[in-house]
Amino acid sequence: MIAQGAIPVIPRGVRLHRDAVRDRWVLLAPEKTIALDEIGHAILSRIDGRTDFTTLIDRLAADYAAPREQIAPDVSGFIEALAERRILEVA
Amino acid sequence: MSRIPPPMAMLAELTHRCPLACPYCSNPLELEAQERELSTEDWTRVFAEAAELGVLQLHLSGGEPATRRDLTDLVRAAREAGLYTNLITSGIGLTRRRLEELDTAGLDHVQLSLQGMDAELADRIGGYKGGFARKMQVAGWIGEIGFPLTLNAVLHRQNLHQLPRALEMAQEMGARRIEVAIVQFYGWAMKNRAALMPTREQAREAEALVAEARESLKGKLVIDFVPADYHGDYPKRCMNGWGSVGLNIAPDGLVLPCHAARTIPHLEFWTVRDRSLREIWYDNPAFNAYRGDDWMKEPCRSCERKAIDLGGCRCQALAIAGDPAAADPVCVKSPAHAKMRAMAEAFNAEGESAELTYRHYA
Numbered sequence: 141m142i143a144q145g146a147i148p149v150i151p152r153g154v155r156l157h158r159d160a161v162r163d164r165w166v167l168l169a170p171e172k173t174i175a176l177d178e179i180g181h182a183i184l185s186r187i188d189g190r191t192d193f194t195t196l197i198d199r200l201a202a203d204y205a206a207p208r209e210q211i212a213p214d215v216s217g218f219i220e221a222l223a224e225r226r227i228l229e230v231a
Numbered sequence: 232m233s234r235i236p237p238p239m240a241m242l243a244e245l246t247h248r249c250p251l252a253c254p255y256c257s258n259p260l261e262l263e264a265q266e267r268e269l270s271t272e273d274w275t276r277v278f279a280e281a282a283e284l285g286v287l288q289l290h291l292s293g294g295e296p297a298t299r300r301d302l303t304d305l306v307r308a309a310r311e312a313g314l315y316t317n318l319i320t321s322g323i324g325l326t327r328r329r330l331e332e333l334d335t336a337g338l339d340h341v342q343l344s345l346q347g348m349d350a351e352l353a354d355r356i357g358g359y360k361g362g363f364a365r366k367m368q369v370a371g372w373i374g375e376i377g378f379p380l381t382l383n384a385v386l387h388r389q390n391l392h393q394l395p396r397a398l399e400m401a402q403e404m405g406a407r408r409i410e411v412a413i414v415q416f417y418g419w420a421m422k423n424r425a426a427l428m429p430t431r432e433q434a435r436e437a438e439a440l441v442a443e444a445r446e447s448l449k450g451k452l453v454i455d456f457v458p459a460d461y462h463g464d465y466p467k468r469c470m471n472g473w474g475s476v477g478l479n480i481a482p483d484g485l486v487l488p489c490h491a492a493r494t495i496p497h498l499e500f501w502t503v504r505d506r507s508l509r510e511i512w513y514d515n516p517a518f519n520a521y522r523g524d525d526w527m528k529e530p531c532r533s534c535e536r537k538a539i540d541l542g543g544c545r546c547q548a549l550a551i552a553g554d555p556a557a558a559d560p561v562c563v564k565s566p567a568h569a570k571m572r573a574m575a576e577a578f579n580a581e582g583e584s585a586e587l588t589y590r591h592y593a
Binding site: 153 | 237239240283284285287288313315317339340342377378379381407408449450451452453455
């Protein structure tokens with residue numbers, strides 16, 4: 141699980157992009173395109189390089205009326221899996 | 232046939248001009264002259280058409296794309312079209328100032344090629360004296376400006392022993408990714424199969440080394456690996472399927488399903504000079520020739536692996552088995568597999584004495 145105060149960062153060279161042709165959001169990264177579902181987009185669109193993990197979970201919990209303890213492991217897993225592929229960073 | 236998906240990625244071969252003379256060059260034997268290259272305006276239109284068609288990722292390649300004087304304008308046009316823009320370069324021809332201009336124009340990512348991991352070997356393989364020193368300088372500027380970096384190393388009989396050093400260099404340069412590709416034999420590289428073909432032992436050692444490094448460098452460096460075709464048992468999923476995910480545009484505007492597709496003589500390719508990219512992608516019979524699996528013969532047609540490898544590479548099937556609709560002879564089930572294996576052994580036996588035949592753009 142990501143530490144409470146750790147800050148997830150979308151590094152240079154990675155960006156959210158609206159794929160109008162396929163009517164979906166994607167994450168564009170070096171030599172990789174990752175199709176995002178609604179949850180993936182909700183997480184990534186709230187990563188601004190300043191918000192720490194705890195606050196991120198608070199916001200997602202509030203916006204989606206979901207229990208913190210339920211979403212925290214999923215969001216952490218999502219971010220960690222992308223960090224392992226060097227697509228996100230956790231500062 | 233099921234609905235044709237829009238393309239995701241486009242490789243724009245801006246030019247065949249290149250200061251290097253790599254013996255494994257995969258460009259065709261006949262190179263395009265500068266006068267036949269698409270203009271800035273042509274490319275700008277093609278980038279916009281590509282984005283509209285569904286392309287998300289653009290790879291600017293060559294030859295050496297930095298030999299195009301309008302490279303910065305092309306990057307700007309690509310970004311304005313909304314494309315993720317990647318520059319595939321040897322670094323030769325890039326100055327600090329030019330990199331800064333590319334940064335301002337919005338270049339997303341740089342992929343830098345390595346010919347060898349020290350000056351002596353790199354300059355010998357690239358056929359360009361001083362190339363390695365220059366490349367190291369360019370790598371420093373790339374890091375200072377902050378471009379995300381992928382290294383790309385083509386490995387073969389003469390430099391495979393430097394694979395561990397390539398992984399170190401990637402970390403020293405702050406690269407997030409490295410592509411380790413064992414040389415593939417297409418285009419000019421076919422002339423150098425004896426000199427470049429790794430031995431079976433080398434191929435296996437590289438696989439083990441990559442597997443180990445992926446584990447130990449997890450989260451630090453991503454390693455993409457292309458194994459040795461001639462020593463494999465199952466073929467690569469070439470291009471992720473013919474006319475399925477990506478397309479290439481040659482310097483003169485010819486649109487190809489893959490780099491080597493022009494070697495298949497019965498296919499007629501269309502050019503962006505005459506038609507829209509959309510028309511070419513959906514309607515060119517050459518693009519439809521090997522889409523889906525209706526074209527497959529045995530052993531592919533009834534094979535449980537056909538959804539995994541899609542029959543492999545059409546160009547390699549033609550080159551070795553003599554039929555572009557045959558199974559890729561890398562496959563153990565291909566009747567031509569034994570022939571390919573024997574070729575590898577023969578090339579390996581000759582290897583020690585074979586001389587490199589350099590590829591010079593003249």
